[in-house]
Amino acid sequence: MDSKDLLKRVKEDNVKFLSLQFTDVLGAVKSVDMPIRHLEDVLKDGAWFDGSSVEGFARIQESDMRLKVDPDTYVVLPWSSPDSRRARVFCDIYTPAGEPFEGDPRGALKRILAKIAERGWKFNIGPEPEFFLFKGDVTTNGVHPVPHDLGGYFDFSSFDEAVVVRTALMDALDQMGLDVEVGHHEVALGQHEIDFRFADALKAADNVLTLKYTVKAIAAQHGLVASFMPKPVHGINGSGMHCHQSLFDTKTGNNLFFDAKDEAKLSPLAYSFIAGQLEHARALAGVVAPTVNSYKRLVPGYEAPVYIGWAQQNRSALIRIPRYTEGRDKAVRAELRFPDPSSNPYLAFTAMLAAALDGVDKKMTPPKALNNINLYHLNKEERTKMGVSELPGSLA
Known part of the structure; x- marks a missing residue:
């Protein structure tokens, strides 16, 4: 699935909110939630977050990091209300320079694979x-x-x-x-x-x-x-x-x-x-x-x-x-x-x-x-x- 397919899917599924998920080093799931109207911008530019506040990621002086959506991981959460349907995607983590972050656990697995x-x-x-x-x-x-x-x-x-x-x-x-x-x-x-x-x-x-x-x-x-x-x-x-x-x-x-x-x-x-x-x-x-x-x-x-x-x-x-x-x-x-x-x-x-x-x-x-x-x-x-x-x- 590419970005265009994902935009089509969320519309077909009547998704109102999207959770951008990743893990810290310990394996705890972190989530950034957003209204679906911002998805197109996030697919283009990513979603920025404070890496210094995530276990094992970065020091405060180098804290800016970016989430990049993996469209293939898109799923609708079945237990979410039809009136406020929620979906989830996993994300990969990138540095401000646009390079994959070496401390990203998911990225580490992708590299050895x-x-x-x-x-x-x-x-x-x-x-x-x-x-x-x-x-x-x-x-x-x-x-x-x-x-x-x-x-x-x-x-x-x-x-x-x-x-x-x-x-x-x-x-x-x-x-x-x-x-x-x-x-x-x-x-x-x-x-x-x-x-x-x-x-x-x-x-x-x-x-x-x-x-x-x-x-x-x-x-x-x-x-x-x-x-x-x-x-x-x-x-x-x-x-x-x-x-x-x-x-x-x-x-x-x-x-x-x-x-x-x-x-x-x-x-x-x-x-x-x-x-x-x-x-x-x-x-x-x-x-x-x-x-x-x-x-x-x-x-x-x-x-x-x-x-x-x-x-x-x-x-x-x-x-x-x-x-x-x-x-x-x-x-x-x-x-x-x-x-x-x-x-x-x-x-x-x-x-x-x-x-x-x-x-x-x-x-x-x-x-x-x-x-x-x-x-x-x-x-x-x-x-x-x-x-x-x-x-x-x-x-x-």
Whole structure:
């Protein structure tokens, strides 16, 4: 979609207000709202803002920055009133000189994707963000979050409010153009997951932010509060954002991870990709699990990965290779299991790809697969003998 198409679309959709959105370094969504009559000027000149007031952007003496609309990210917000219909676009950030701002998280992802595009590759990601729904207002000081239900993994009841909320959520996401595959109750009380089909990394990161924004809006309509904290409640499972990854050939559309002759159906490229992420896992943790609360999730006993290794099907490993189904070559992938939804998806996906490419460029080989081994049941001496190290226990 170009600027001309966008102007036509907002008129057809009877949009009255437009939110220009971007993220700070921490992944918080920032928004500049404007009446739609100013869109043509913004498409031409951009929208200026104070970069020194945004976390991680600029100092006060160099604060002027400009938002440039990405028309392809245009969606109407389904929950907005027909009388004051609102839409949203994501924006890229530019300096006063008209250059892309290097501190823009979305821009960082676009740059590394441009580099692999020169190789004829596309980085696909299928994220699985988990979240909690809580009763009432958990923002008031001293109020403890109470999960809205007592359900468990895949539980269903025709009277379950979660089914109503998830249905409304999936309907809204569908209207916004996200290809939702499944929605279901997760393991912990009040915990849920919405999965959407894999996409190129930029689209996937945009989708994660759209999902988080939408979940909170729909939950509020039902008197609930949504939380994407990795570990909001002690003693039960936390929320992760498992990321299913693959590289595709941009010309042929073939999955570059697939090798029919290999026992695990993985190509040499896939093995080096995995090796790079394992090699840099401890450093990567600071980006994909970036908060103090992240490390309350990454502890043994709650299905969160703690030990650095890879395996076929084994969910106790840091990287899991899902079971191969005959004829589904494009589904061969590597699932990175320690990212969580508190991360900035643009920076998380950038760091994940950078670590993997280091493995590819250096032709690294991963250690032996930890198949059929529950890593949580091994003691430290056994893990040391196997060469299995641990993720950091904190940000320190």
